Amino acid sequence: MLTQDFETAWDTYLRAGPWFPAPPPPVTPRRVAGLAEVLETEDIAAVVLDAYGVLHTGSEALPGAREAIADVRRRGLRLCVLTNDVTHEPAGVAAGLHRRGLDIRPDEVVSGRDLLPEALAAVGDGAGWGVIAIHPRDIAARFPALRIVEDLTAHPPSAWDDLQGFVLVDCFHWTPDDLDVFRAILRRCPRPLIIPNPDVACPYDGEITLEPGALGLAAVRDHGVDVHFLGKPFPALYGRLKDRFPDVAAERLLMVGDSPHTDILGARGGGLRCLFVESGLLAGQDSLARFAESDLWPDYLAAGV
Structure with a gap:
């Protein structure tokens, strides 16, 4: 985290x-x-x-x-x-809310993930794009044109040069080394991002997390890439x-x-x-x-x- x-x-x-x-x-x-x-x-x-x-x-x-x-x-x-x-x-x-004792039904939840089909349809259903997520296979199963991007620190930044863009779903599972590699990937070859979660930060068990919105804003400022934010x-x-x-x-x-x-x-x-x-x-x-x-x-x- x-x-x-x-x-x-x-x-x-x-x-x-x-x-x-x-x-x-x-x-x-x-x-x-x-x-x-x-x-x-x-x-x-x-x-x-x-x-x-x-x-x-x-x-x-x-x-x-x-x-x-x-x-x-x-x-x-x-x-x-x-x-x-x-x-x-x-x-x-x-x-997850039910596990915390909160009475919320699935049909009562709306999130930026609901807008992902339209966002991917605008870029050829994600053909040539990569997805970064804690559970990437769930998303790749629904959008098979996406390529799963994982184990960032196990590959050089050049390993992802062929991708046209990234769907950055979450980064909760990252270490500081993962963050460094992601920044190196964008420095090497700036590409557009689709970010369903525009949050910069989130309160989590006494900490303030770094969220995808912060990475997207940095990418816009530092590299001029096009970022499509989907959520609040x-x-x-x-x-x-x-x-x-x-x-x-x-x-x-x-x-x-x-x-x-x-x-x-x-x-x-x-x-x-x-x-x-x-x-x-x-x-x-x-x-x-x-x-x-x-x-x-x-x-x-x-x-x-």
Whole structure:
């Protein structure tokens, strides 16, 4: 697992403006006790939950997460998990949440991985492309034109010269040596990337991980490559979310998230309302100061869900 300190991750996000969607107009956040208070006082038809930082930060469910899901169901509201966790298909994400005691169905999960078929169709179904993932064979079985790229440190960077581009699904399994080799591959021959997970960082069991979004932004800055981001905060995924609720106006959808540059930016940019929880990426930070630095402001602010 590759990790980084908060300030490094935050600086990467702050410098991502030219490649991320434009920020929505600022609002003044209302401090609330949690999700239930918003649902009691506002006209919300469906609740959209982030996973990491909202429901859990790795091994265990966060306090109140199980109860919040049960409360949404008790109120008869619709529910969706919108996540940049793309290691597994939505059914696998739901299974992981169930292992943590969280009642989420596979059909309630939407992720950047859902957009991969369209992205690959635009590049000849991935012919001549390589896929980098913890579980690459799952993806190669669905997209057989892709070539599996693994054991990076066992090969020289030239071993991948024939590939036209890379689908970078995740890098959680990498060591620092793997990262060095990947950077050497792009230095040697810059090529486009498809990245289903645009996260720069993720809170995980007390650490902050280095995520594919950080590598994609570095590739754009350092090598000028074309990077196609699929997940939050980019509009296509929020469009897919809205397709799940065609009868619900965007302002009646409430996104609950923990990252300004994915959850606030993507949700409010798409017309949704946003409840920001301080249990994830900004845990221990001055949230209002970070909102001011990023010029990204949620509608509501709470310590946790």
